[in-house]
Amino acid sequence: MFKECIENVRKKTPLIHNITNYVTVNDVANALLACGASPIMSDDWEEVEEITSLCDGLSINIGTLNKNTIPSMFLAGKKANELKHKVLLDPVGAGASKLRTDTAVKLMKEVKFNAIRGNISEIKALALGRGNTKGVDANVADMVTEDSLNNAVDFVKTFAKEAGCIVAVTGAIDLVTDGNQCYVIRNGRAEMGKITGTGCQLSAIMTAFLVANPDRELEAAAAAVCTMGLAGEIGWSNMQPSEGNSTYRNRIIDAIYKMDGEMLEKGARYEIR
């Protein structure tokens, strides 16, 4: 039940350590607060192990990675593994530079992630970046559409099996899989693509959902995706004629803030393949 997934976040108020980019960090913090979690941002190598030890989960987002923060991602990730905290990777821009692809791939090798969330191009870059991974179709179309859906589901399931964790690919249609089952989610609106940071926010929220629902990670990850998508729909329904993407950004976080279990249960639109 997605209902319980979000209710557990609000009940347990997990503290999430974010090593994240400076573009969307404020929205990430407010989105975590909106869903009932608490954010801490910290990225200096000297303190990240200590900070992550205080927290319940860790979200690593490479959106504006740099020489100072990359080592912190590894240190925090390993410490979080040691403590059996939930850890999520958002490989922002993997495929756009060697630094991003290599960092993400190396993180996947050295840190055990509970979930990876990205768009289809980023996930494809990770899959290819890992070498001639068997079963990965390099021809998978970059956009998940109704036409490419079957192939995309296969690709994501295969990648999740290889990665050994939940993989969430978000876009027009969202896919969330543990390698066996795949949630195919049709919440959200195209206009969300005109706001920076909805993906980053989702990654942080997903980490909180995983922490608060440790025994049903796949369902929790899917519930987080539906929460974000549904918030996009509700936020849009509250838009006034003069409003554009900047206000929409606020209305989406507001909708997360207002979301309860019943609303999520009722509004979630998904099938399982």
Next chain:
Amino acid sequence: MFKECIENVRKKTPLIHNITNYVTVNDVANALLACGASPIMSDDWEEVEEITSLCDGLSINIGTLNKNTIPSMFLAGKKANELKHKVLLDPVGAGASKLRTDTAVKLMKEVKFNAIRGNISEIKALALGRGNTKGVDANVADMVTEDSLNNAVDFVKTFAKEAGCIVAVTGAIDLVTDGNQCYVIRNGRAEMGKITGTGCQLSAIMTAFLVANPDRELEAAAAAVCTMGLAGEIGWSNMQPSEGNSTYRNRIIDAIYKMDGEMLEKGARYEIR
């Protein structure tokens, strides 16, 4: 009169140098503009002394401190002292890592602050971090409530005397003291805790209030706290049913922007102990 405190900020438009975190920095800048001050953000050690020399006050916030910005905090702080500028410390997360506690404690030793603003846990960490400071009750409850108020006032007064500056502890009840008098302030709303950055904004605004009211620092600091809390109340009164924490964030800064001396004087709720 709090009225004059805010009016002086609007009249003098002090330029405030902020060495601050990247999470809430945009809101800090807009909050300073909202109260009539001007922001400059700069944290490279090569320029901070020069930048702070152009300014009227300095606000040091350790929220995302790192190896590059820590030396800048010391350089800027010492230069500001030399120039007799008002300097404030916001020890974000002191107590959460050795790096934060040590940096804040060392800043307190090497820089003369006019004010320190934090939550009770941060202030407690500073008090304990300074060693077995006499008179500091390590058992002071972390939340300032009506029940723990007397103890908290005593603790904060003692700490302010030792620190030799104004100390503002914000939370459900806010305390602002110079070690002798303590303003006990009951403005604000609990929902402000669901927004990232209201504390950071207050620290920056408080710096502007100190600069603009050099001869009555305690009153100015208390006026800043009441301004923020009252803006939280007014912002809340403007909320529409569909709105949540993201819009609330805007409405609070908007309310600071609209605040005049009469409103502050009338809306401030405090007693002096």
Next chain:
Amino acid sequence: MFKECIENVRKKTPLIHNITNYVTVNDVANALLACGASPIMSDDWEEVEEITSLCDGLSINIGTLNKNTIPSMFLAGKKANELKHKVLLDPVGAGASKLRTDTAVKLMKEVKFNAIRGNISEIKALALGRGNTKGVDANVADMVTEDSLNNAVDFVKTFAKEAGCIVAVTGAIDLVTDGNQCYVIRNGRAEMGKITGTGCQLSAIMTAFLVANPDRELEAAAAAVCTMGLAGEIGWSNMQPSEGNSTYRNRIIDAIYKMDGEMLEKGARYEIR
């Protein structure tokens, strides 16, 4: 026709690489999305050349420059030049520190810019920082007013000729020149000065306009300035009585999002000198 300038941005959706400050970066990203472009932020020297190669234009903003990002500005700028991408400089705070002035002046020497956008004081600092530049009147008033307009136009034209690129000076009256013609623009509202980041947003948007209109750079730059100013006017007209600078920030970006060619053509207020 300004109409076509903005329509080309929406049609071509240029991808803009931003090396920018952490204060206004989120608004910059959303403003780019609002006008129809796409943002990428990246500032680590190891990846900036690769990232800028994927993009269509580069906007360099020195607002929170530091030891790590300065080398990236040079690397990205030179690579963008090599690829004949449009490159813009926003010399935030030039004149406020030696580091800023020197960095901006050195960038102008080593990177070929298509446009420089700043306020009059920043542009003056660049002009003086270049040495005893002939024809630059050090006495040009810092504010461009109707009274100082003739002198200011002369100064900006001279500077543009020397810099060999378009120069946009924004303030109460905006000037955009290639050294020969000068657009004198009277869109915008004074209240925009009470929001952090409208200048940064404009620089990024201007880069997108230059990319999408390669054969008429001057007109494109002027159209970008009018877009921002007109959005300020429209955003203001949508303000509710309780709203202040934080909501105004959103309303301006919203107005960019809603702006079409007809609105821009009709609302642009300028003369050419």
